[in-house]
Amino acid sequence: MTVVEHVTGPGVGHAAEPGVEPGADPSEGAAAGQPAPGGAYAVATPAFEGPIDLLVHLVSTHEVDVLEVPLAPVVDAFLATLVEHPEQISLDVHSQFLLMASILVEIKSQRLLPGPDEAEEDEELDGWETRDLLLARLLECKAYAAAADAFVSLSEQAARSVAREAGLDEGFVVHAPDLLAGVRPEQLSEAYLRATAARPVPQVDLSHVTVDTVTVSETVQRLARALPGRGPLTFGELTAHLGVRIEVIVHFLALLELCKLGKVSLGQAERFGELRVEWVGEEHPMVDALVGADDYDG
Secondary structure, eight states: OOEEEEESSOOOOBOOOTTOOTTSOTTTTOEEOOOOTTOEEEEEOSSOEEEHHHHHHHHHTTSSOGGGSOOHHHHHHHHHHHHHOGGGSOHHHHHHHHHHHHHHHHHHHHHHSOOOSSOOHHHHHHHHHHHHHHHHHHHHHHHHHHHHHHHHHHHHHHHTOOOOOSOOOGGGOOOOOOTTTTOOHHHHHHHHHHHHSOOOOOOOOOTTSOOOOOBHHHHHHHHHHHSTTTOSEEHHHHTTTOOSHHHHHHHHHHHHHHHHTTSEEEEESSTTOOEEEEEOSOSSOOGGGGTTSOOOBO
16 A cells, blocks of 8 residues: 655655565555645655655665655655645645656666666666766755755845834934025026136147248258358357347258268367367359258258
């Protein structure tokens, strides 16, 4: 006889009562027991009686032979209980039964598959690996169940906490300052006119920028015409008539170009002394030939 019932505590599997032979049909006289709310689902078979998760564990560890456990009466009894007392079977018990029953069906189907009479050692090891995989699934199921219990505990602890619904005390309330306190309409009008007034276009002062263009090439030609007949002179004497600094700089660059071309010699008797300039080229130089000198725009 197969009995399906709910137990309120952790069930302990034990053998069936004497008088029930393993070969007998367990479905005869099968009846659903009174389910206990929130309890673990328990089954009774000729080889085992207790919670179904314990049955899976014993089958996985080879303490109970799965071939001696009839599964069809167990499933039929569960369905009968579900039809007669649907409100007494929680969703957790329902889900746990489906998981455990599927594991038992998988184990038993593998045991019932036809195979060679003499199994090789590698095939036996494959069978052990399969059983280890099923045991790992069982342990994973227990881990998820433990995590669910932890979440339930946290939810129960949170349910004992009550959030503050009242606001802050009057002394702790921070009021935003009134930004328009003491502001007259005339002041608002003046501020609006200032904000919407046309902005003056910025003017860039260019009075300090030199607009006269003085080139090194032109200065080289001018010096090539003036220096041959003047003899030695200082740079100060050469630029004494100049009144703009950029022209003095361009004359110095022009002297460097003439010195590079070998037309003038530059000398300095002492450090920071006067720079002496002397023409050493031909008396009547070809000024057009000097036009190719580097052109520095002042």
